[in-house]
Amino acid sequence: MRTHTVVRLAATAALLLSAVGFGAFAPASACACGGVVSPGNTATVHDEVALAGWDGRRETIVMRLALESGTDHAALIVPTPSPARVSAGSAQTFAELARVTAPEIVTERHWFSGDGGGDTSAAAPPGSGPTVVEQVRLGPIEATTLSGGSLDGLRNWLGANGYAMRPEVTASLDPYLRENWSFVAVKLTGARTLTGALDPIRLAFDSDRFVYPMRMSSAAEDPQTVRLYLLSDHRVRRVDADADTQYNNVEFAGRVEDFEDQDLKDLAAGGHDYLTELSVGIHRPDAITTDFAFAAAPTDDDYRQRVIATEYVEMFGFPAGTVILGAASLAAAVVLVAVVRVVRRRP
Template identity: 35%
Template sequence: MDTVTARSSPGRRRALLVVLLLLAVQLVSLARPAYACGCGAMVVDPKTTMAVNRETSAVRWDGKREEIVMSLTVDGTARDAAWIMPVPHRAEVELGDPALFTDLAALTAPAVERRHYFWPESHDWPFASDMDGAAAPAPRSEGPGVGVVGREQLGPFDVARLTATDPGALRDWLRSHGFRLPPSLATALRPYVAQRWEYVAIRLAPAEKDSRLSGTLDPLRMSFASDRPVYPMRLSRLATTPQSLGLYVLAKHRMEPRGAIGGSDPEVFFAGRIAPKGAVRDLARGGRTYLTALDQHFPEPQRISGDHELRRAAADTPYQRVTYTYSLLKVGGVPVWTLVVGGVSVVVLLVVLTVLLVVRRQRRRAGTSRA
């Protein structure tokens, strides 16, 4: 058979080049950072990138006052970043305890239940070389329209607490004080200005001058008066990449969001009354409290329609995920199937011996009769 060698025509080469360019553009767009996060607007130098891989927050509400502890996990090339958090009333801001989310994760971890299977699998004897048999699936004025309530340096954070009666003036103040925020943010802030909310503006730079922001940032803790618990999310509609939110709510009862606000249905992965310890006890102010843990995803952030308003659920129904581990059923370290098979073998052997014995006797009787 003759072999035919295909040669690329100039038209095909151009088409291939166009396809490669389109792929490159798509990859660049995927690598762009989230423009906002659930905590508020996140902004970096346009020449750099930063993605918020995960936002985890804890909310405590006692009926009169709300506290939010916020932790972000980021990655990218940015050497500094700034974001803004709207709050319904004047906020007090301090550094949060990094151990809080570790303790919350431990409290809400799945319960482990052990299950057994009867027949051996590929990793069990006699298929495997050992007998372990375990398996698991594993204010002062600062210009028209803006007031400065306070400005503090909290660890690596430069925090400004602000009031504003004009979103444009707020944007201009932030820009003039080193918070590079885009014009579109002023439009997004209008509903908060109309409701007379206040703002926490946060700027962060890594400890080492030439380092980039990466990993889990130090948590910030904000507290403010609130007759109803709310988690600000409206600014996240500015995001250009899908958003992910993990929310722990500490209150007197099981809590739930009033709606999905444009994301997937919030998924409860833990609900129950707890006796808090460590950093969780500090946030809960001691004593027993009800903890509700939620996960939610926003595949299309532009659909976000407002802030998360939290309300008491219809019932304080507890819930906990369950993880199953599987192992071969044993008695005294011996697989049960071997005992059963061994027992059946003994029975079969006895039956065979009995049959042979009966046949032998019948043959002897037959021989005696002929004689």
């Protein structure tokens, strides 16, 4: 007797939706949290994953980007509701997140072939420049926290400091300036072009609501995708005006204890240990009108994806159920023949 194992998703409909929702997305020219800028528009973000935690007063975002850049001057602009403190993150953070949210594997044993599928505020004076709150070096990147200023003043500062931006990307900064948001400007400082995953960076800032900046992506030329790990005191859902027009899929929801990574420990402290993993896809970036905003979901129901490992049991090269059923049928036939013979012999 031997088994054949076939792995499939328990929910076929969800798999198809994922294929339609994400398979059609191409790498974006502006990342979901801000604007990727470079001379000649030669920088592309291939993958964006972020961890965000909010304790009701202060929010922390740890970002990991996979960047393909044909220049050593690629840069990123990230808006934040208040000036952010920027520091280095750890790749271990996302390795642990992948581990704790991994799908549950369930083995189903099937004895017949073919039975394993189916379940599957006031504006700044014109021309005034921003205030440099802080500037830090993190390996091959330089991060500058900017606050205040007008659109022209900010544009002039960015241009003078090596941030080449398309006009439509620059225009997307204006709504944030009118609301007195700040910005983190990040650029490569090495002498070589960079292709591959950047080390994560951590942005911590005061905020009176749980947000993830998205409006700058309205200038993107391609569909956008982002995967978010959200830590709070309850399961969260999107409540912004764009939520219903974009693809949102919960990949994991549940309380997680005993994190090993320090960033995760810090963000989960004080009962903020409910983790919601959310995948978002945006087919039409030009229709973006707001940042992501999150609030407590109606329930704290847990969710984990389930992967079914289907085992087909065989005997003598045939499905075991068929062999057993056939043997039972043959035995029944032999008994039936014997009974008929006995009946016929009776006088």
